[in-house]
Amino acid sequence: MKTSLKIVLPAIVVILIVVAAGFYILNELLEPPAPAAEDEEVIFTVPEGASVADVAAILKEEKLIRSELALRFMIWKEYDDISLIAGDYKLSPSMPPDEIINRIKSGDVFIETRKFVIPEGSTVEQIAARLAREGFVDEEEFLRLAQEPPSDLKEKYSFLKEVPGEVYYALEGYLFPATYEVEGATDAAEVINLMLQRFQVFLSEEKYRRAEEKGFSMHEVVTLASIIKREVASPREWEKVASVFHNRLDTGMLLESCATVQYALEEHKERLLYSDLEVESPYNTYRNPGLPPGPISSPGEASLEAVLYPKETDYFYFVSKQDGSGEHYFAQTLAEHNANIEKARGNQ
Numbered sequence: 351m352k353t354s355l356k357i358v359l360p361a362i363v364v365i366l367i368v369v370a371a372g373f374y375i376l377n378e379l380l381e382p383p384a385p386a387a388e389d390e391e392v393i394f395t396v397p398e399g400a401s402v403a404d405v406a407a408i409l410k411e412e413k414l415i416r417s418e419l420a421l422r423f424m425i426w427k428e429y430d431d432i433s434l435i436a437g438d439y440k441l442s443p444s445m446p447p448d449e450i451i452n453r454i455k456s457g458d459v460f461i462e463t464r465k466f467v468i469p470e471g472s473t474v475e476q477i478a479a480r481l482a483r484e485g486f487v488d489e490e491e492f493l494r495l496a497q498e499p500p501s502d503l504k505e506k507y508s509f510l511k512e513v514p515g516e517v518y519y520a521l522e523g524y525l526f527p528a529t530y531e532v533e534g535a536t537d538a539a540e541v542i543n544l545m546l547q548r549f550q551v552f553l554s555e556e557k558y559r560r561a562e563e564k565g566f567s568m569h570e571v572v573t574l575a576s577i578i579k580r581e582v583a584s585p586r587e588w589e590k591v592a593s594v595f596h597n598r599l600d601t602g603m604l605l606e607s608c609a610t611v612q613y614a615l616e617e618h619k620e621r622l623l624y625s626d627l628e629v630e631s632p633y634n635t636y637r638n639p640g641l642p643p644g645p646i647s648s649p650g651e652a653s654l655e656a657v658l659y660p661k662e663t664d665y666f667y668f669v670s671k672q673d674g675s676g677e678h679y680f681a682q683t684l685a686e687h688n689a690n691i692e693k694a695r696g697n698q
Contacts, residue, residue: 379420383413384443391442396454398436405434405454415447425451435459463531468545470527470650471579473613474519477648481541492538496521499542507546509553512569516632516643523572523645524549552651560658564596573641575649575657580609582668584676585652592660594668594680603666605635613646673697 384390394412396405402425406418415421424447425432432451437459441450466486468477474496482489496519504510513520526548532540553568561571574595582591598605608622614631627634633642667687668678672694679690 379417380424380447381416382444382446383416386444387442388444390444391440393460394439394441396434396436396439400434400436402432402434409447409450414441414443414445414450421447421451424448429455461533463533464536465529465531466541467529468525468527468648470653471576471647472525472527473647474522474525477525486532486536487538487541492542493519495538495542496525503543503546507550509550509568510546512567514569514643518644521546523576523648525648526552527648527650552654557658564658566657569644570641571654571657572649573643573645575653576645576647577605577607577609577635577642578656579649579653580612580647581607582676582678587678588653588656589659589661590663590665590680591668591678592656593663594665596660597664597666599640601666602639604637604639605641607635610635610642610646613642669694671697 392412392414394409394414396408400408402422403418406415406421406425409415409421410418428448429451432455434451434454435457437457439450439453439458440460441453464486466481466484468480472480474493478487478489478492478496481487481492499510499520507524510520510524521542525542525545528545528548530541530544530548532544557571558568561568564571566574574592578588578591578595582588595605595607597603610633611622611626611629612618614629614633615626619626627636630637632638633646635642663680664682665680667681667684667690669681669687669690671677671679679693681687681690
């Protein structure tokens with residue numbers, strides 16, 4: 351009996367050592383092949399109908415795992431029933447095998463996206479050119495849809511029903527400036543829909559109530575906000591500039607916005623001439639009272655808010671300081687305004 355015990359105990363010890371070594375080796379083989387390569391990513395494709403053995407072989411070939419057999423053993427041990435979903439996955443050699451399998455099992459497929467940015471104050475034509483240059487839309491198609499959007503778009507976005515017929519582009523001002531992310535190929539209709547959706551997010555019952563309190567339609571709010579954005583670069587002054595324009599509109603004064611004349615000329619001039627101020631256009635606020643028929647650019651949330659919640663001032667005039675600050679002098683009377691003009695000239 352003692353002899354048998356002497357034989358069995360060493361055998362058990364050997365078996366335990368072998369098992370422990372096996373588990374150690376298995377754990378080693380289930381470590382990521384490159385733990386430090388977090389920034390290294392590949393697109394891994396699981397073919398339609400691929401088996402566990404197929405996927406393990408491809409993962410090993412792509413150097414995303416250390417051992418096919420170790421992976422297959424782990425799957426057999428950990429999962430009673432497993433279905434690997436076909437598709438493209440973004441994987442890294444720094445990922446543990448169980449994380450890779452869980453991602454493929456859950457169908458967390460990789461969908462390539464692209465981003466585009468619409469800067470605040472962009473016109474429809476600037477947006478179309480930018481998106482065409484970056485390969486998102488056909489420029490002519492975009493401009494055609496922006497000029498005459500289909501009836502179903504107007505039904506979907508009721509705020510477009512306020513847009514009058516004499517505007518250059520029906521969607522001017524409503525293509526909300528923001529950063530957008532899209533999947534795969536896009537066309538003009540899809541991109542326009544995204545931007546109109548984003549504008550609709552800004553709108554709320556509170557915004558409509560506030561516009562009504564100020565005596566404005568939402569279209570007029572967008573129009574004035576677009577003028578403010580093109581007139582003054584600094585958001586710090588938008589509420590004060592909004593106050594100037596509100597005061598002018600309330601007293602029947604002409605807006606006399608150079609930005610609207612620039613839009614009417616359909617070309618940007620570094621310096622407007624007096625003859626430019628006589629251009630025949632409904633957008634020329636030096637000749638026509640009130641607001642122009644529509645926006646002259648795409649305003650963002652801050653300039654829209656400035657129109658809805660302007661500062662309370664007695665200002666009717668403003669002029670650039672011409673000192674490189676981008677700021678303006680504000681005045682209540684024409685005499686004060688003329689004095690500010692002289693002061694600005696002295697800053698040049």
